[in-house]
Every structure is written in C-alpha cells, then in structure tokens.
Amino acid sequence: MKKRVTQVLKKHLGEDFVLEKPKDLSFGHYATPIAFSLAKVLRKSPMVIADELSKKFEDETIFESVEAVKGYLNFKLSDEFLNEYANFVLENPDRFAKDENDETILLEYVSANPTGPLHIGHARGAVIGDSLYRIGKHLGYKITTEYYINDAGNQIYLLGLSIFLAGKERVLREEVEWPEEFYRGDYIVDLAFKAAEEFGEDIFKDEKNIEKLSSWGKDEMMELIKSNLKDVSIEFDNFVSEKSLYEKWDEVFEKLKANDAVYEKDGKVWLKSTLYGDEKDRVIVREDGRPTYLAGDIIYHNDKFERGYDRYINIWGADHHGYIARVKAAVKFLGYDEDRLEIVLSQMVSLLKGGEPFKMSKRAGNFILMSDVVKEMGADALRFIFLSKKSDTHLEFDVDILKKEDSSNPIYYIQYAHARINQVFEKSGKSFADVKDVELKNLDEDSKNLLFTSFLLPEILEDAFKTRSLQKLTDYLKSLAAVLHKFYNEHRVIGSDKENEYLKIFAITAISIKTGLSLIGIEAKKRM
RNA sequence: GUCCCGGUAGCUCAGCAGGAUAGAGCAUCUGAUUCCUAAUCAGAAGGUCACAGGUUCGAAUCCUGUCCGGGACGCCA
Numbered sequence: 256m257k258k259r260v261t262q263v264l265k266k267h268l269g270e271d272f273v274l275e276k277p278k279d280l281s282f283g284h285y286a287t288p289i290a291f292s293l294a295k296v297l298r299k300s301p302m303v304i305a306d307e308l309s310k311k312f313e314d315e316t317i318f319e320s321v322e323a324v325k326g327y328l329n330f331k332l333s334d335e336f337l338n339e340y341a342n343f344v345l346e347n348p349d350r351f352a353k354d355e356n357d358e359t360i361l362l363e364y365v366s367a368n369p370t371g372p373l374h375i376g377h378a379r380g381a382v383i384g385d386s387l388y389r390i391g392k393h394l395g396y397k398i399t400t401e402y403y404i405n406d407a408g409n410q411i412y413l414l415g416l417s418i419f420l421a422g423k424e425r426v427l428r429e430e431v432e433w434p435e436e437f438y439r440g441d442y443i444v445d446l447a448f449k450a451a452e453e454f455g456e457d458i459f460k461d462e463k464n465i466e467k468l469s470s471w472g473k474d475e476m477m478e479l480i481k482s483n484l485k486d487v488s489i490e491f492d493n494f495v496s497e498k499s500l501y502e503k504w505d506e507v508f509e510k511l512k513a514n515d516a517v518y519e520k521d522g523k524v525w526l527k528s529t530l531y532g533d534e535k536d537r538v539i540v541r542e543d544g545r546p547t548y549l550a551g552d553i554i555y556h557n558d559k560f561e562r563g564y565d566r567y568i569n570i571w572g573a574d575h576h577g578y579i580a581r582v583k584a585a586v587k588f589l590g591y592d593e594d595r596l597e598i599v600l601s602q603m604v605s606l607l608k609g610g611e612p613f614k615m616s617k618r619a620g621n622f623i624l625m626s627d628v629v630k631e632m633g634a635d636a637l638r639f640i641f642l643s644k645k646s647d648t649h650l651e652f653d654v655d656i657l658k659k660e661d662s663s664n665p666i667y668y669i670q671y672a673h674a675r676i677n678q679v680f681e682k683s684g685k686s687f688a689d690v691k692d693v694e695l696k697n698l699d700e701d702s703k704n705l706l707f708t709s710f711l712l713p714e715i716l717e718d719a720f721k722t723r724s725l726q727k728l729t730d731y732l733k734s735l736a737a738v739l740h741k742f743y744n745e746h747r748v749i750g751s752d753k754e755n756e757y758l759k760i761f762a763i764t765a766i767s768i769k770t771g772l773s774l775i776g777i778e779a780k781k782r783m
Numbered sequence: 784g785u786c787c788c789g790g791u792a793g794c795u796c797a798g799c800a801g802g803a804u805a806g807a808g809c810a811u812c813u814g815a816u817u818c819c820u821a822a823u824c825a826g827a828a829g830g831u832c833a834c835a836g837g838u839u840c841g842a843a844u845c846c847u848g849u850c851c852g853g854g855a856c857g858c859c860a
Contacts, residue, residue: 278803288802291840301840325803368860410860436859523858534785538858548860576787577855602788603854644796648789649853656795656809664822665808671822679819730797733807744815744824783822 256340257714259317260285260330267311281700283322283329284707290326301326337706338695341763344710345691348766352713356395361559362388364570365484365491366403369476370414370438373483374622376572379650380601381625382641382776383725384570385489387599389774390720390728399564402491403555406473407498408548413437414476415469422447422459422468440620446472483625487634488776500554504546507554507589516588526553531584531593553585560591568723573600573647599723600647607653632657635777639666642775643729665733669768670780672736675743676765677781683749683758690759698756701742706760708738709767716774725775732771739764 261274264287272289290305297304305323312321312330319333344351364384367377384400391398405411417438424431425444450458450468458464477494484490511517517524517539524540526549539550559567571578576598583593606613606623608631616624629637636657643665644650657664680686698706711731719727739761748757769779 273800273802275802278806282803286803291802294840327803370860405860408860534856541858543858545858547858549858551860573788574855575860580786600788647787648796650795652795667822668808671820675820675823682819726797730807737807740823741825743819744821747818749819783820 256710263317283331285330287328334696334698344763351766351770352716354394359397359564360566361399361564362568363401368405369473370410372479373625375604378625379604379641380570382638383646386725386775399492401493404496406496411469411473414472415465417443418446418468418472419465426451426456427459441618486629497551503554507557514588528581528584531587533580533584537581556586557589567596570599573602602647602649605651609655638776642725669732669736672739673768673779674783676761679748687762690755693755693759705738705742708735709764712767
C-alpha cells in the first residue's frame with residue numbers, strides 16, 4: 256500500500272520527500288512535510304507551497320482527497336483503492352505482506368557453549384533471531400540460519416572434568432578435591448550417572464577418560480540445547496563445529512600473513528587489529544602454539560565469507576560488544592567488506608516473579624533456565640515479551656504478569672481480537688470466500704480506519720526487518736487489535752445492513768493478525 | 784580510565800534518518816453487558832522527555848559537556 260502511494264507521490268513531488276503517517280488519522284492516511292523543506296529554496300511560505308502542491312493530485316483516483324493543512328500535505332485514500340487492495344489480499348491471503356528480495360543473508364544466533372542448558376539470556380537472542388528469520392523469509396530474503404558450536408577449547412575440557420569428578424564423588428563415592436574452575440549444577444551430576452549407565456562406573460577411575468567424557472558430554476548438551484530451542488519452535492539450518500574448522504587454520508593463517516595482518520612478539524602471534532579501530536592488538540596464537548578463541552572466530556568468519564552471502568548477521572549477547580571491533584578488523588584483513596557483517600546485540604534480562612527476583616535453578620548452577628521460564632509462562636508469552644522490547648536495552652519483567660489471562664497480557668488481547676472475528680464469521684454462517692466479492696463503498700470512518708490499519712502490515716514488516724526492530728511488529732499487532740475491539744464494541748455486525756461489508760473488512764483484519772503472529776512464532780487462535 | 788546500553792507518567796516501556804496537541808500497557812478512579820465472547824469498550828487523572836549549553840523556522844529526537852544506573856574492558860569462551 257505504501258509502495259503504491261509512494262509511486263504516485265513521486266510522480267508529482269519528485270524523489271525527495273518524507274512520507275509519514277499523521278498522528279491523528281483524521282488528518283489523513285499519509286502525510287508529507289515536504290513544503291517545509293521547499294520553503295527555504297522557493298522562498299515562499301510552507302502553507303502556500305502545500306496549497307499549490309495539493310492541486311497536482313486532483314486526477315489521482317487513489318486519493319479521495321489531498322489537503323494542505325498548516326504546511327502539511329495530507330492524503331486520504333479513496334474507497335476505490337481500498338476496495339481494490341482488499342480484493343487483492345482476499346484473493347491471495349497467503350501472499351499478504353510477502354515481498355521479493357534477492358539478498359542472501361547468513362544469520363548466526365544463539366551459538367551458546369555446549370556446556371549446559373540454555374539460560375534466559377540465550378533465550379532472548381534465540382527468539383529475536385528466529386523471528387528475524389521468519390520475517391525476513393516472508394519478505395523474500397534468502398536467509399540461512401546457523402549455530403556455531405564452541406566445541407574446542409578449555410570449556411569443553413572443563414565439562415568433561417566436571418562430569419568425571421562428579422562421577423568419582425557421587426557414583427564411586429570417593430573423596431574429591433574440586434579445582435577452582437568447574438561447572439556446577441545438578442545437571443553435571445545427572446550426566447555423571449548417565450555416563451555410568453552408558454560406559455560403566457569404571458570410566459571414572461582413569462583420568463584418561465576425561466576426554467571421552469568431554470566429547471560425550473558436549474553431544475549430550477547439544478541435544479539438550481536443541482530440545483530447549485524446539486520447545487519455543489526454533490530450529491536451525493546449519494550447525495558449524497568450531498573444532499572442525501581448525502583444519503583450515505593453516506590456510507587462513509597464511510592469508511593473514513600475506514595480508515600483513517599479524518606479527519610475532521613474546522613468542523605469540525598477534526593480530527594488528529589496532530589498525531582497524533580496535534583498542535589493542537590481540538593474541539591469536541599462544542606461546543605454546545594453541546590458537547585462541549579469536550583464531551577460531553577468524554576461521555569461522557573467513558568460512559562464512561567464502562560461502563558468498565550478501566550479508567552476515569550475528570546476534571550476540573551484549574557482553575560481547577567489545578569483541579565486535581576485533582572480528583570486524585579480522586574480516587577486513589581477510590580482504591572482505593566488514594560492512595556486510597552486522598552485529599545485533601541482545602541485552603541482559605532480569606526476571607521477577609511476584610515482585611521478587613526469579614529463583615535461579617540449582618540444577619543449572621545458579622542460572623535462570625530458559626526451560627523453567629517456558630514452563631512458568633509458556634513459549635508464546637516468552638516470545639512476545641522478548642520481541643516487544645528493543646533488543647539492545649536491558650529488560651526486566653515479571654512472569655506473573657505475563658501469565659495472567661486478561662488485558663494486562665497483550666497476547667490474549669491480540670488473540671482475542673482474532674478469535675472474535677472468527678466467532679462472528681461462525682455465527683453469521685459465512686466464510687471469507689462468501690464476502691470476497693462484496694464491493695466496499697461509502698465507507699464510514701471506523702470501517703476505513705480498521706481496513707487501513709489492517710493494510711499496514713507490509714510496511715510495518717519491512718520497517719521492522721530493515722531496522723532490526725521487531726518491537727515495531729508487536730506494537731502494531733497490539734494497536735490493530737485495539738482498533739478491532741473498538742470497532743466491535745461500537746458496531747453490530749450480524750444483522751446490520753452493512754453485514755457483508757463489515758465481514759469483508761474483518762476478514763482482512765484476521766489475515767493481518769494471523770500473518771503477523773505467525774511471523775513471531777505464535778499461532779492465531781480461532782476461539783478462546 | 785576507555786568503550787557500549789540506558790535515564791520519557793507511580794511501574795514496565797514505545798516514540799529518536801528533526802515536524803502537527805509527547806504515546807501505550809499496567810496500577811488508580813468513574814461508567815458501559817436484555818444485543819456477534821466484558822479475555823472487551825468509553826472516560827478521568829497522571830509529564831521540568833536526567834541536567835546545562837548549542838544547531839534549527841522547529842529538538843524527546845542531532846551535537847558538546849555534566850550527573851545517575853547497568854554492562855564490557857583475558858593469551859576464558
């Protein structure tokens with residue numbers, strides 16, 4: 256809809272104008288303050304300019320009126336246009352708000368260490384990533400999702416060691432001296448018992464088995480993580496193992512050397528990341544020859560760029576923000592355009608329950624488990640709350656409030672709007688198809704408003720995706736539901752002389768809500 | 784000390800590629816149901832947009848500085 260309007264405006268106003276939605280719909284459906292910016296150039300008052308410009312639109316059937324008000328140019332869409340667009344949506348409900356884009360995107364998210372279950376912080380990134388994927392795909396982008404498994408390095412050894420020691424202590428009932436660093440939490444003990452079942456208790460007698468337990472434990476944890484994700488309807492296209500990438504280390508290292516990106520000092524190899532805006536140079540190979548974590552990420556990003564996507568999006572926890580500069584520097588050293596790599600940060604989450612801090616799970620070693628929260632409030636509510644706030648700001652919420660089944664819970668509010676429409680259709684004995692060909696004309700303001708608001712989905716999606724601001728979609732769904740509820744309270748549908756017109760508009764609204772909800776991973780209910 | 788995020792209604796937050804009277808939900812108060820689900824709606828009340836300068840016809844929005852809160856500043860991942 257916005258595209259059509261933009262096209263018509265370009266014809267008369269040129270390329271350069273800002274199209275906005277007036278705060279008050281009574282001004283019009285769209286507006287532009289172009290006269291203000293032209294005022295300086297033309298040395299005329301904005302009012303006069305707007306007045307002159309408005310006359311240019313007299314022959315456009317898409318608008319019912321184009322008015323100049325206090326320097327603004329306000330556009331009201333015509334019934335003719337709205338009806339035509341409504342027909343288009345009802346003919347192709349599955350294609351509503353779909354678009355075509357050639358851009359290919361590699362979206363990496365979650366990528367939590369396979370050393371324990373997912374916690375609430377991971378969940379936020381997971382939900383944002385998944386919804387970005389759903390929306391992007393709907394808009395036609397070719398998106399691949401990927402999970403980077405940190406299965407190399409010290410933390411995997413620590414996992415194996417923790418299981419080993421827990422086995423000694425709890426299965427073999429031996430005295431154990433715990434090191435300073437290890438994974439706590441009852442899930443480690445569970446793993447120890449499971450390992451005893453699978454390999455026999457003797458596995459805890461020889462330290463040589465730690466490696467085996469590491470690898471086995473990592474696989475167990477990946478399965479657990481996948482099932483945590485599945486509980487909120489998230490699946491990945493690819494899983495990439497850090498360990499397997501090291502085969503390419505020599506090759507990548509040569510490339511860095513060839514591009515004069517590294518030097519040796521104190522027996523270590525450093526990346527000259529300072530040259531590209533990092534605070535200091537970073538070690539990528541230690542004195543003992545073991546590559547650092549950054550080395551793995553360099554290989555990984557080299558691998559990503561070799562696969563030739565147009566754009567790379569990483570969703571990271573905000574505690575990694577200091578890491579951005581060095582990875583971008585590495586990408587540049589590898590000869591790729593670092594602007595194609597975009598990092599979306601997901602900030603910290605604080606949870607309350609009944610006004611008190613949400614209890615941390617002893618099972619997880621004092622983290623708030625994603626699975627506990629899902630159990631507490633349900634996947635839909637969790638998804639919704641995470642998506643309704645900007646990703647890069649702190650978020651605090653109370654699970655008890657999101658659990659209530661009334662207006663304080665936006666999900667029920669939206670679901671109820673969708674259910675109401677379906678119940679009206681059911682009561683009327685008609686289907687969407689029955690009202691498809693009804694002509695909408697002489698629409699009253701309320702009808703027009705509901706129809707227009709329902710039509711906004713495509714432009715909202717585009718805006719939300721391009722700015723990576725998914726709260727725009729949840730906000731929109733709330734406001735669309737509000738317009739529907741208001742309409743419902745003020746107009747009787749069944750039995751009115753406009754029954755079929757109203758039903759047709761309701762059908763459009765339902766399609767918009769259902770489509771919007773599906774893109775944030777929530778199924779629209781037909782009855783509540 | 785450096786960097787990142789934030790400071791908008793009692794609470795949780797939108798708005799911030801400058802634009803019409805700063806919004807929503809919750810909480811508080813008042814009202815609406817013989818009628819398609821009241822899981823709803825209508826209305827009231829609630830604001831020095833942290834502070835101070837600057838740019839502009841116009842600033843919550845952009846720039847500078849200050850204050851306050853959170854986070855990051857590993858050869859951990």
